[in-house]
Amino acid sequence: MSYLFLIPVSLGLGLSALAAFFWSLRTGQYDDLQGAAARVLGPDTTPLPPLKGDRTNG
Structure with a gap:
């Protein structure tokens, strides 16, 4: 059986x-990582x- 179809x-x-990944960078998903971490703990x-x-x- 040929598994060459797995390459494409x-x-x-x-x-x-x-x-x-590039879409998430362009839309600002990684802009405020510290603020998100602080909101979780608050x-x-x-x-x-x-x-x-x-x-x-009652």
């Missing part, structure tokens, strides 16, 4: 991944809505 498939996948300022059927509030 792997080249296509590699070029797709490279295109996705307190959540938006309260969660109460659950349906929650009887703890």
Whole structure:
């Protein structure tokens, strides 16, 4: 069985991944990495809505 068809498939996948990486660079996905890390560790300022059927509030 010939597996030569895998060469264009792997080249296509590699070029797709490279295109996705360059797209993420162009759209600013990597601009503020430190701010995102700080937001994860900070307190959540938006309260969660109460659950349906929650009887703890009376």
